[in-house]
Amino acid sequence: MTGEVAVLGAGMHPWGKWGRGFVEYGVAALADAGLQWRQVGSVVGADTVRGGYPGYVAGAAFARALGWQGARVASVYAACASGAQAVDAARAQILSGLADVVLVVGADAAPKGFFRPAGGDRPDDPDWLRFRILGATNPVYFALWARRRMAVHGDTPEDFAQVKVKNAAAGALNPYARYRKRVTAREVASSAVVADPLRLLDICATSDGGAALVLSSMEFARRHGRAEPVRIRAVSTVTPRYPATVLDLPDIATDSAAAVAPPAGTFRASIAQAAYEEAGVGPEDLSLAEVYDLSTAMELQWYEDLGLCGEGEGAKLLRDGATALGGRIPVNTSGGLASFGEAVPAQAIAQVCELTWQLRRQAGDRQVAGARVGITANQGLFGHGSAVIAVR
Template identity: 80%
Template sequence: MSRDVAVLGVGMHPWGKWGRPFTRYGVAAARAALADAGLDWRDVGLVVGADTVRGGYPGHVAGAAFAQALGWQGARVASVYAACASGAQALDTARAHILAGLVDTALVVGADAAPKGFFAPAGGDRPDDPDWLRFRVLGATNPTYFGLYARRRMALHGDTPEDFARVKVKNAAAGAANPLARYRTPVTAAQVAASPVVADPLRLLDVCATSDGGAAVVLSSLDFARRRATADPVRIRAVSTVTPVYPRTVPDLPDIATDSALAVAPPEPAAGFRSAVVRAAYEEAGIGPEDLDLAEVYDLSTALELDWYEDLGLCPPGGAVKLLRDGATALGGRIPVNPSGGLSSFGEAVPAQALAQVCELTWQVRGLSGPRQVAGARVGVTANQGLFGHGSSVVVIR
């Protein structure tokens, strides 16, 4: 039995710092996706909202907030929270409703109005929250966390700050060609090196910003898509939202030591949580890394993007820098990664991120990405890491 669902339409609100309610961005993205799908809002059978805990009560019930803002018309509604993986889990909720035959069409929306600066855990003291513990017990803010990953790569694989800068240069070049990106100016390695140190060895231009923005996807059953004369629809072939497996129950936290030279390689390269999320998507889709034409990954920092190359199976452990230096992951390379420009060019609008990745893959496999188009793109994968055992990977094909 096929688990495919059709992507009828996608839409986004540009990323930036606008200072408006998150629903404004979500509604704009939703209307763009509906227009792309050629679907009337009243024909939508389900609205799934990716929650934002920073949006007050409406953010905690984002599906209902978006349905109200669009105009209540009797659709089913659901709301999902999984931090940075919220969008993909919302997508999976919509897919399940469609495959169960409960609805023919679903609108999935994520949007955020992010505060300035580094994200802090929301909601006061939460000693059962690993993010709260990182901040309060270890003093490990997100950039500190990213710096530990970077130091670990340097100790294990010999990566250098210059390699991390190459990731920024690559993504900034792609983002400069994306009209929806917040940062649309090419960046040089010298500019990365001259930016302030945030969490050694990472500099300001190695770390993504926090942004406002929104993204939306319209899904349908394949039968519904074909009835609308869409003979060859873009499809979601797989959605992975698996949790960690004991004993690797902490989601890929690097070994924390006072001396980064003490970092040790994991006993099995495939044992990590992130690679397990991606493997589950490959297995469901019946593909492997060799089948990919492009990937959109969660580049909270430049060093973290390199980890994803290995987690996606694009190269063996430690091989990410060679792939990068050879130009394989740049536009025009063998397997472009983050042709959208990634979070490096957009910044974090948390509930929208995983949906924005699906938007980019959809435009790419349709051949509608303009100067950032990946030639012959037919198969793409997303990868995202959320809080507390939430992760996601989505396979998009045509």
């Protein structure tokens, strides 16, 4: 397909709490492509808001650390979707002929504890308002998701705990994961309550870490002996659809016709649907998925939004073992954020790294037999969606 680009390299820095700068983690993630640095025509960096000024110009920060050699440079920020937006920017450069080889890299050095809004007061940012006015930190937001699933679909805290059990079992097999220890449902249930019904082990940590991809045109890959590389076939970065959204709150309060209901389906489902349409595949074609498990309950929601099962059937899919290693459609074979924690600019790139290793048959004990098509999915702040489909 004309929109495909080749994945020549996938690399990662082990995630954890290392106490060093984000650039070091990103540079350490580049060992896989087998190319000389001067062959890279462009660097696209995923920004971090926690790395000082270099974090806001991450592409240039990485290019400087690696050695300036005249490559193009770009930096992108979309919160948790930054890595996928960086992949999309790199793909656009390759398909337009601006560069044959593009390095995509993201890394973060995250503080302990829950993320705070960065950059001072932002009264025009609904997430800042959520934090400051409602007091709804991210774990509270995740708990609202969980409560909704319990009320609407009958999910239970025991279902949520099994997501952690599943992902920890996969993470125990991943040398890049921060947490490489299996856990039991009883350990999840006995961990501290953070935001009812979610407990500490239901929620991902914050981490330091980095991930990188080297992408190229299909022609460049063939010229350099990569006749059948893993290929990125689709990247979705869609926004929600609200045809007549009105942001003037006084008008909404006085005019009941001002707010228009969104179309059927969720924003997260539309992220996946756009990727499926571009790639010419559907949920039935998938071998595996890497999804954004900020909390255990949110992973169950992704099953439905990706079309792996019907609405309200996510917990059943989990109970049946379909999403575990060896199941019909393994989800988060890497161990997910449950095993890695969040290094925000790197995580969507790390998801594509896992797809690449699975499709190359290089995933070791967590290998999905016969893997041929994989999808990633996550959601950044302020309407940033992302999904990537890779094929072998």
